[in-house]
Amino acid sequence: MTCIFCQILARELPGEILYEDEDLGVIRDVNPEAPVHLLIIPKRHFDSMNSLDEKTAQIAAKMFLAAKKMAEAHGIQSGYKVLINNGMGAGQQVRHLHMHLMGGWERRQGRR
Ligand code: AMP
Numbered sequence: 001m002t003c004i005f006c007q008i009l010a011r012e013l014p015g016e017i018l019y020e021d022e023d024l025g026v027i028r029d030v031n032p033e034a035p036v037h038l039l040i041i042p043k044r045h046f047d048s049m050n051s052l053d054e055k056t057a058q059i060a061a062k063m064f065l066a067a068k069k070m071a072e073a074h075g076i077q078s079g080y081k082v083l084i085n086n087g088m089g090a091g092q093q094v095r096h097l098h099m100h101l102m103g104g105w106e107r108r109q110g111r112r
């Protein structure tokens, strides 16, 4: 059985894919907790960071660089947060490694 993020990135389920390259895709979080709330998702399925090893850890660096790029593209580079929930104990709901990119609070308050 394929997971929901694998299905979205494979376009088997609807989802707004904002950016994609050979390694990862970026979608908007369906239940945003910030004015800009994106999810950076490796195309290859990993349950969580716990599944990474020496051979696959490069994907983590790519996720950070994609977060930086998306923060610039969405005009939030002056202040943004990245978050990875790992495991049920941390509140991970979707068991496919992903990074939350959140920001845009200043913009919403008109302080920019
Ligand atoms: P986590 O708790 O770290 O696993 O985060 C899962 C995130 O995925 C939550 O913020 C959800 O709002 C979001 N989410 C769940 N399903 C979808 C979907 N179909 N499209 C976009 N975001 C989703």
Ligand code: ZN
Residues within 6 Å of the ligand: 002, 003, 004, 005, 006, 007, 044, 045, 046, 095, 096
């Ligand atoms: Zn998956």
